[in-house]
Amino acid sequence: MLVADNITKKFSGVTALDRVCLELHEGKVNAILGENGAGKSTLMKILSGVDNDYEGQIVWHAQPIRFQNPKEAQQAGIAIIHQELNLIPYLSITENIFLGQEILTKWGTLHKQKMRDQATVLLQKLRLDIDPATPVQELKVGQQQLVEIAKALLLEPKVIIMDEPTSAITDQEVETLFGIIEELRADNKTIAYISHKLDELFRIADRYIVLRDGKSIESGNIQGMTHDQLIQKMVGREIFIPPPKIILNNQESVLEINGLSLKKPNHKESFILSDISFHLKKGEVLGVFGLMGAGRTELLETIFGLHHAQATGQIHLNGEPLHLKSSVEAVKAGLALVPEDRKRDGIVPGMTVSQNISLASLGERVEKNGFLSNQAESQLAEKYIQELGVKTSSAQQLIKNLSGGNQQKVILGKWLATHPKVLLLDEPTRGIDIHAKSEIYKLILKLAASGLGIMMVSSELPEIFAVSDRVLVLAEGKLTLEILTQNATEDILLKAAIPKVL
Amino acid sequence: MQTTLDSQKKLLSKLQPLIALFVLCLVIGLLSDKFFTVSNFWNVLRQISVNICISTGMTLVVLMAGIDLSVGSVLALSGAVTAGLYKSGIEFPTQNLFVGFTLLGGILAGIVVGGLLGFFNGMAITRFKVPPFVATLAMLTVARGLTMLWTQGFPISGLGKDFAFFGTGWFLGVPVPVWISALVVGLAILLSNKTKIGRYIYAIGGNENAARLSGININRVKVIVYTLAGMLAAVGGLMVTSRLDSAQPNAGTGYELDSIAAVVIGGTSLSGGKGSIGGTVLGAIIIGVLNNGLVLLNVSPFWQQVVKGLVILIAVVIDKANTKNH
Numbered sequence: 132m133l134v135a136d137n138i139t140k141k142f143s144g145v146t147a148l149d150r151v152c153l154e155l156h157e158g159k160v161n162a163i164l165g166e167n168g169a170g171k172s173t174l175m176k177i178l179s180g181v182d183n184d185y186e187g188q189i190v191w192h193a194q195p196i197r198f199q200n201p202k203e204a205q206q207a208g209i210a211i212i213h214q215e216l217n218l219i220p221y222l223s224i225t226e227n228i229f230l231g232q233e234i235l236t237k238w239g240t241l242h243k244q245k246m247r248d249q250a251t252v253l254l255q256k257l258r259l260d261i262d263p264a265t266p267v268q269e270l271k272v273g274q275q276q277l278v279e280i281a282k283a284l285l286l287e288p289k290v291i292i293m294d295e296p297t298s299a300i301t302d303q304e305v306e307t308l309f310g311i312i313e314e315l316r317a318d319n320k321t322i323a324y325i326s327h328k329l330d331e332l333f334r335i336a337d338r339y340i341v342l343r344d345g346k347s348i349e350s351g352n353i354q355g356m357t358h359d360q361l362i363q364k365m366v367g368r369e370i371f372i373p374p375p376k377i378i379l380n381n382q383e384s385v386l387e388i389n390g391l392s393l394k395k396p397n398h399k400e401s402f403i404l405s406d407i408s409f410h411l412k413k414g415e416v417l418g419v420f421g422l423m424g425a426g427r428t429e430l431l432e433t434i435f436g437l438h439h440a441q442a443t444g445q446i447h448l449n450g451e452p453l454h455l456k457s458s459v460e461a462v463k464a465g466l467a468l469v470p471e472d473r474k475r476d477g478i479v480p481g482m483t484v485s486q487n488i489s490l491a492s493l494g495e496r497v498e499k500n501g502f503l504s505n506q507a508e509s510q511l512a513e514k515y516i517q518e519l520g521v522k523t524s525s526a527q528q529l530i531k532n533l534s535g536g537n538q539q540k541v542i543l544g545k546w547l548a549t550h551p552k553v554l555l556l557d558e559p560t561r562g563i564d565i566h567a568k569s570e571i572y573k574l575i576l577k578l579a580a581s582g583l584g585i586m587m588v589s590s591e592l593p594e595i596f597a598v599s600d601r602v603l604v605l606a607e608g609k610l611t612l613e614i615l616t617q618n619a620t621e622d623i624l625l626k627a628a629i630p631k632v633l
Numbered sequence: 634m635q636t637t638l639d640s641q642k643k644l645l646s647k648l649q650p651l652i653a654l655f656v657l658c659l660v661i662g663l664l665s666d667k668f669f670t671v672s673n674f675w676n677v678l679r680q681i682s683v684n685i686c687i688s689t690g691m692t693l694v695v696l697m698a699g700i701d702l703s704v705g706s707v708l709a710l711s712g713a714v715t716a717g718l719y720k721s722g723i724e725f726p727t728q729n730l731f732v733g734f735t736l737l738g739g740i741l742a743g744i745v746v747g748g749l750l751g752f753f754n755g756m757a758i759t760r761f762k763v764p765p766f767v768a769t770l771a772m773l774t775v776a777r778g779l780t781m782l783w784t785q786g787f788p789i790s791g792l793g794k795d796f797a798f799f800g801t802g803w804f805l806g807v808p809v810p811v812w813i814s815a816l817v818v819g820l821a822i823l824l825s826n827k828t829k830i831g832r833y834i835y836a837i838g839g840n841e842n843a844a845r846l847s848g849i850n851i852n853r854v855k856v857i858v859y860t861l862a863g864m865l866a867a868v869g870g871l872m873v874t875s876r877l878d879s880a881q882p883n884a885g886t887g888y889e890l891d892s893i894a895a896v897v898i899g900g901t902s903l904s905g906g907k908g909s910i911g912g913t914v915l916g917a918i919i920i921g922v923l924n925n926g927l928v929l930l931n932v933s934p935f936w937q938q939v940v941k942g943l944v945i946l947i948a949v950v951i952d953k954a955n956t957k958n959h
Contacts, residue, residue: 458845458848475840476846477846479906480839486835486836490832490849493833494829503828
């Protein structure tokens, strides 16, 4: 009934979707599968009208259609429940459900009674036994998600898209959600269900559609498929043969982590990371793999001292215990963190390449007698521009005018200027084109060869295989696997990364 | 070809405030023969020196994407403290103690008070995470109240000739307030361009997350800058008190707005990271010349306010249009 026909989507030159075809079957739960970056979310944004800049066409009830905005898609009967909840915390359940769809009296004022009654009916349908006047911020995450579903149901949609609906809720809430999905199916609603968690899909999905690297790979009935077969289809690409590595058995550890745990703020019993122990050797690249929400970024941030109030466990750097309370202390101790979101946390966009390079080492490398030395600064900048092969018209160019790959090299340069002992990389090639990626990989390998200890978080398996000596796999905050890269396969890593629903 | 055109455009947008000032002077000079005189020249510079002092501190604050609304009240309190201590010292009846102050002692005490109030602003903003707007708004009220308490609501007058030097004196043919503000501006330019902390100020305003992750002690930089802003307001307080030969309890009311206006007209972005002390000086001069010209042309003071408001608006609109093109 809803068909995507040869959809192609490019983001500034990078192809996110490549002639994707997909068909949602009416009255079925259609599971959409794929690794991070396979194009699932992009496709759903197009189907729900959030994104209208694409090639190809969408066919809705045998009619080609192009939604200009989410409202048009809603009116046509397509609702989406995003991975991140879009509720306004201070407003009540009723007010959130009716946001943008308010019922008015003939005087033009809000018809509160009517809205409350309708909200009550919707909540009953979802078995959420709460006063609809309750502010949303007082609800648990699972309940908030049900409010989102109620909001979607208000428009009586024919298709409901759920983007990783179980990523943030408890097992019990998952059960409730599945009950509701089954009822919706019985109502002949069509559901598109995006998830990493294969076990869930076997429980509720009727059909599967696999996306990989922006292409639609295969679809069919989920019955008769096995866990391993689906993983095979998701991973599928030819296996990358890692270059032979020097085995580093006799190298000393630079970083040792023992029993590291991280509590959720304001949650006594909930852990983002629990009881993680490992070590990092000099000259080693340690890959950290896991799905979204597994705690990868938090692991690096905790080592870097950003969560000291919630963290427990021991960290040793070169045998000395570390008790970092802030990034200031972390940098002093010789740690360096290249953050995942380059724009938000990495670059200072209005500053020059040179100023960005010197930012973390002004005191040590640029300051002379209390004043900044232009000469020392430009020497420092030129050194790292050369060493890392940053392509820029000059050191005085604003960093925001550089490509993503070159910005990332500048950030690397900033850290190398501090002469760190350990380099923590969080998704170092996110949003970077393929050519620049391979350059970054070469740099990482070169830096490791010079004796630096490197931890690299990545959600891209080929990247893990390309550069790491050893891999840690995280799932739901626990360390589920530690393996030498040469002994690992994509299957093994993915299996360890996918949380098992009991 | 393209790049030369671009750089020409950039240069032009940088020179815009200067061109605006030039045109402004030309127009006023044509309409009034009193404008281009030596005495009026010094008059304008003397009038704006207080605003320049305050605005220098404000620029540093705004470059970090902060704001300091308390400068007017801080100016009043520190001026009153200096005047009160210099004139009549301080008595501690319980310890049967009287402490008298020399001129220098009184001035230093005033600057320490200004710095302390700024320090409190910085602590509220960093330790207790109070938004700068709110923290300094609270300080605006508190410092004004303290001024009233200290002066009992009456001006402290009759400070003598030595004291008047800072507001009305001349040195080497230049008014003393102009010397003071020039010194302040010079030091601030040095600080912002040539020192680590100056670079950190720009980095914090440009991207606070990136600055923090680079190991910069953000809180320390912020506290230092708010303390500096308080001290510079105190220097302004000294000049105002000295010029009037009197510490008025309601001195400095509304000065924060004049200083924000100078900062904004000078091209510093209220969202931080972009701007300069030099621009602010230019902004303060534009406001000063505008005020002076409107007085010389006998325009009603009510209209002066309207014109000043419109100039601020136009300055920001032009600035936005420029940044959009780049």
